[in-house]
Amino acid sequence: MGVSAFPLSVDPHFYNGIGDRNLSLHLFSRLVEQKGDMSLAPGLAAEWKLVNDTVWEFTLREGVTWSDGKPLTPEDVVFSLTRSANIPNSPLGYAPFTRDIASVEVAGPRTVRIVTKQPSPILPVNMSALSIVAKHAAEGKDSGEFDNAAVSTGTGPFRLVSFARNDRAVLERNPAFWGEKPEWDRVEMRFIANEGARSAALLAGDVDLIDAPSRNDLPRLRQDERFRVVSTPGNRSIMLLPNVIAEGGSPEATDNDGKPLAQNPLRDLRVRQALSLGIDRKGLAERVLEGTAQAAGQFMWPGAYSFTPDIQTPPFDQARAKALLAEAGFPAGFRLTLSAFADRPDFRTVAQAIAQMWTRMGVRTEVNAVPAAVYLGRGAKHEYLMPFFSWGISTGEAGYVLNNIFTTMDSQTGAGPANWGGYSNPALDALIARAQSTMDDAAREALLVQGQKAVADDVAAIQLYQLVNFWATRRGVAYGARQDQRTVATSAHSVR
Structure with a gap:
């Protein structure tokens, strides 16, 4: 995939930018997931409920493990929600999504209780933005150390093989993923800021998919039967x-x-x-x-x-x-x-x-x-x-x-x-x-x-x-256009 936005860090809590979000969606999961049409779906939480106006409870899925084989625990969730609001030197972090939270606590073997400072009607929506990281892998680590695959262990559909800043991230299928298994064994995200260079990479066959193709190239790509163009507001x-x-x-x-x-x-x-x-x-x-x-x-x-x-x-x-x-x-x-x-x-x-x-x-x-x-x-x-x-x-x-x-x-x-x-x-x-x-x-x-x-x-x-939002793919790949602008391998599928 040739993507336009560069992630500043593999750490999913460091920067709330589209490049970082694109990468984190592959490696990590959230309590609540947001679909491409921006509707919500269960994630690491199989269900959630409002106990009273200021108390929410999230029940974790059974049997979820990290990519290193260790089990997901409520303590991981408590650690992640606390950590996400306190990242040093973040240019734009995730604290706004936790601002309403007064406390997060373990309420059972599979239950996390979130108490808010006042009624917080969009708390489940906010939870869809916050990646859950492994306490045993990330505790005490700074954002730069997430480039190491052992620190960035996750519960997402893929796991990190390597990350070269401003160049590419190489991912492989996570066999421990709790959801529908991704189609692709291996994914390479190439960070190509120049829109003309992205289109050139697709035309040359160097990539299978690009986001934000050059508007000058859209007519050509639409008319060439070797490629597909999809879009959505x-x-x-x-x-x-x-x-x-x-x-x-x-x-x-x-x-x-x-x-x-x-x-x-x-x-x-x-x-x-x-x-x-x-x-x-x-x-x-x-x-x-x-x-x-x-x-x-x-x-x-x-x-x-x-x-x-x-x-x-x-x-x-x-x-x-x-x-x-x-x-x-x-x-x-x-x-x-x-x-x-x-x-x-x-x-x-x-x-x-x-x-x-x-x-x-x-x-x-x-x-x-x-x-x-x-x-x-x-x-x-x-x-x-x-x-x-x-x-x-x-x-x-x-x-x-x-x-x-x-x-x-x-x-x-x-x-x-x-x-x-x-x-x-x-x-x-x-x-x-x-x-x-x-x-x-x-x-x-x-x-x-x-x-x-x-x-x-x-x-x-x-x-x-x-x-x-626009994406262009080679003929053998179809991309499900997303209103949320995310470019993720799980939205791409092989076609005849």
């Missing part, structure tokens, strides 16, 4: 996160002579509105990205829980944008730096297109393309004024976005871990907290809709589009 939202915490004096926002502005212009709602109106989202999705994305004004997609019909895709209106800039005190505009992942050619291309749009309306914009390994760390520290941001909504509901990106950041509690813009709205914080503890689905959805409207009204993010 995805769960990944692409947005800009205007930095509203920086006060001014940044070299990334200057007057037209290049002198840093005394006040950060992005703190003015009218400027954020102008920049949003200055983007032709439909043009980005249909022309720049050639139909591999869908223009959007919100994070959720039609039909999803907490989708908000009242939030429309903002119009492309540069005349109104110029008027708003003038009202905000910038009739002649200003200069702005737009930062983006250097590793994703499509993100760079979109960033360049937005820069041209903004420049035409008077905000002279240059693009700062940064490698992901640097970009992620600096973004989390609010070092960019206008960062390009990608977020996969793995829970399938807006609370995951609101809680992680728009809750006021708090280093003590871990709140707002992906709040790159430094946005803070106490009323929204209270609403999100209320939604997260509301057990009634309809009432919770109403609160999430209200929260999304608050974000949209304040232009706390400039939502751009949602990705359409």
Whole structure:
């Protein structure tokens, strides 16, 4: 498999990124599994139940063993859920999925009891994100040691043979896997960031499957009977996160002579509105990205829980944008730096297109393309004024976005871990907290809709589009397209 996203670590708790998730889905299991359509299914837990509003019990499957032959125990689960929230130097970890948990305890030979701080209606969904690791193998080990197959022993469909960072992971079938046995004896995940190089590898027969094929190659691949192309609307939202915490004096926002502005212009709602109106989202999705994305004004997609019909895709209106800039005190505009992942050619291309749009309306914009390994760390520290941001909504509901990106950041509690813009709205914080503890689905959805409207009204993010997920395979392989964007060998099958 030629995959676009590089895992930063084999440690499934180190980084909540798609590359790391793709790898961990092969090696580890979770209490609850999430299917490609984002519905839930039993995993290591054969069943779970809500004992009362703040107590959940998970009953483990019988007879599950680790890939080294030792039995799975409730102590492994307690260890994993505790460990996942406390990984040193993680650029974006899994603490948000355990934030509601007050305690985890062994409640029987096959039972784990989770007590939450308040009602937590989506706890089973959160458990579908957290890989369970072997206490006997991982205790006392740091993330770097997971490159060793003995430390990364798991209960997943495959086990690790070798891992070469930024190059490939080699996996083999795990004979001890508790679920349906995978079709493939051996899987090699090659990490190929360049989309053209991924397509070239498939065309040359070097790989059987690629994700995110180059949009320029899609027509050719579709027309060539040697290959198959599959797609489905995805769960990944692409947005800009205007930095509203920086006060001014940044070299990334200057007057037209290049002198840093005394006040950060992005703190003015009218400027954020102008920049949003200055983007032709439909043009980005249909022309720049050639139909591999869908223009959007919100994070959720039609039909999803907490989708908000009242939030429309903002119009492309540069005349109104110029008027708003003038009202905000910038009739002649200003200069702005737009930062983006250097590793994703499509993100760079979109960033360049937005820069041209903004420049035409008077905000002279240059693009700062940064490698992901640097970009992620600096973004989390609010070092960019206008960062390009990608977020996969793995829970399938807006609370995951609101809680992680728009809750006021708090280093003590871990709140707002992906709040790159430094946005803070106490009323929204209270609403999100209320939604997260509301057990009634309809009432919770109403609160999430209200929260999304608050974000949209304040232009706390400039939502751009949602990705359409694509895979291409050689003719003898079929891939089951997944809304969750995961590229996993268990979704690939041989065909005649």
